[in-house]
Amino acid sequence: MGKPPNLYAFPSADELAPSLRTFVLDAQNAAIERHNVFRVGVSGGSLPQVLAKALLVESNGDGKVQFDKWHIFFADERAVPLDHQDSNYRLVKKEILDKIPKGMGTPTVHPIDVKYLDDVQEMADQYEKTLVGAFAARDSVKLPLFDLLLLGCGPDGHTCSLFPGSPLLREVDAWVLPISDSPKPPPKRITLSLPVAYHGIRIGFVATGAGKKDIMKQIFDTEEGAELPCGLVNTKGEDRVSWFVDYPAIEGVAFPARRGSL
Numbered sequence: 001m002g003k004p005p006n007l008y009a010f011p012s013a014d015e016l017a018p019s020l021r022t023f024v025l026d027a028q029n030a031a032i033e034r035h036n037v038f039r040v041g042v043s044g045g046s047l048p049q050v051l052a053k054a055l056l057v058e059s060n061g062d063g064k065v066q067f068d069k070w071h072i073f074f075a076d077e078r079a080v081p082l083d084h085q086d087s088n089y090r091l092v093k094k095e096i097l098d099k100i101p102k103g104m105g106t107p108t109v110h111p112i113d114v115k116y117l118d119d120v121q122e123m124a125d126q127y128e129k130t131l132v133g134a135f136a137a138r139d140s141v142k143l144p145l146f147d148l149l150l151l152g153c154g155p156d157g158h159t160c161s162l163f164p165g166s167p168l169l170r171e172v173d174a175w176v177l178p179i180s181d182s183p184k185p186p187p188k189r190i191t192l193s194l195p196v197a198y199h200g201i202r203i204g205f206v207a208t209g210a211g212k213k214d215i216m217k218q219i220f221d222t223e224e225g226a227e228l229p230c231g232l233v234n235t236k237g238e239d240r241v242s243w244f245v246d247y248p249a250i251e252g253v254a255f256p257a258r259r260g261s262l
């Protein structure tokens with residue numbers, strides 16, 4: 001058994017935001033110091049809204065969000081136009097990018113190439129090339145090491161667009177994978193592969209609401225749960241993984257949570 005992930009719990013999503021901010025700023029500052037750029041992968045779902053609460057606020061003496069240094073990638077994306085209501089890019093734009101106050105800088109964002117909407121394999125290959133350009137100066141780079149991955153957890157234990165039981169979970173070479181039959185609509189998507197997900201230098205999950213408590217119990221308290229996509233990231237990512245949850249999401253979970261602070 002490796003080191004367990006960190007589980008941080010807060011009374012509500014609003015109260016979670018300041019600690020999520022600290023976590024993101026720590027990752028940002030370490031990355032900028034290391035290579036003068038901050039490479040982040042984000043999911044869709046409820047995450048962008050919580051992230052906006054964490055980031056788009058005045059500094060409280062806890063350091064500054066330096067969006068100029070951010071490169072934002074999509075941990076998963078739906079094969080739809082960028083202005084489509086299912087687009088994760090649109091969601092991140094609406095919740096975060098369009099609301100960045102002056103003075104926080106402008107991030108570089110890496111959306112999917114919509115030329116390939118009808119061919120998800122090609123879309124995945126092209127997005128992988130985007131990552132190669134951003135991460136791999138040398139051929140020896142086997143995987144892109146994201147400074148931070150910010151992920152959600154589905155009610156079935158999926159993360160990114162890696163769903164339980166999917167053959168994609170066995171992929172070891174490709175960085176970005178196509179999906180044509182996602183159980184969560186829309187069916188056509190691309191996603192980071194599991195090894196890319198668990199090699200994140202830091203990995204943050206955000207899960208809030210009572211709708212998550214059954215799956216949280218499975219992931220943290222059972223052996224079968226450890227085989228679900230979120231559980232696999234926990235096992236492989238060890239203590240590089242931190243969960244930010246609210247109390248309703250961990251009601252009944254036996255795994256020890258640190259309550260109220262980072």
Ligand SMILES: O=C(O)[C@H](O)[C@@H](O)[C@H](O)[C@H](O)COP(=O)(O)O
Pocket residue numbers: 043044045046047076077078088151152153154155158159160161184
């Ligand atoms: O594009 C997607 O479908 C998301 O990236 C997906 O992986 C999401 O993060 C989870 O389904 C959790 O979603 P909620 O936070 O909304 O429950």
